[in-house]
Amino acid sequence: MRRVLWMIFALCFVMSGMLFTVSCAKKTISSDTSLTQSEEDRLAAERARQEELARQRALEEQRLLEERQRAAALQGQGAMTERERFVNEDVHFDFDSSVLSAEAQQILLDKAQWLRRNSDASVTIEGHCDERGTNEYNLALGDRRANSVRAYLTDLGISASRMDTVSYGEERPLDSGHDEAAWARNRRAHFEIR
Secondary structure (H helix, E strand, C coil): CHHHHHHHHHHHHHHHHHHHHHHHHHHHHHHHHHHHHHHHHHHHHHHHHHHHHHHHHHHHHHHHHHHHHHHHHHHHHCCCCHHHHHHHCCEECCCCCCCCCHHHHHHHHHHHHHHHHCCCCCEEEEEECCCCCCHHHHHHHHHHHHHHHHHHHHHCCCCHHHEEEEEEECCCCCCCCCCHHHHHHHCEEEEEEC
16 A cells, blocks of 8 residues: 555656646747747848838939939020029938938039039038927927038038038928928928028
């Protein structure tokens, strides 16, 4: 009888140990799965962000191409003076950015040349944003954009005293649409000759 009791006791001990091991293993597997799921979510969000940036760049390149074609057509017709070209060619920015692209830097090189040839001209650089974001945020972003352009022109040798900056945020859209193409046209720095 003692032997049977010991066997039952041993069997209970072994069974409880196995149940404990199995339950711990399940917890480990489920926590590994949650880590994998959060990693997948992070990667999916990063992929979506990269796709959105690529789409925005493609739209911006298309817009710039159309703008150049319009300017070339007007230039061919002799309809646009140098002064009009200076005012009508805006510097555009990526979403939520005040960093000057290579295209924007080339436009500013041309504007710097015009400003050197017209040393009596002073300009106001207007910073503009698309409609996304709060008014306060867009005013600050427009200010950063205008100051980024001013700093670049100053680095090119244009006197800072000839340039003022103002931010209009989202208040003066160039395009009143509510899609990426319209937003891309509205993210800009515009020049007014004083």
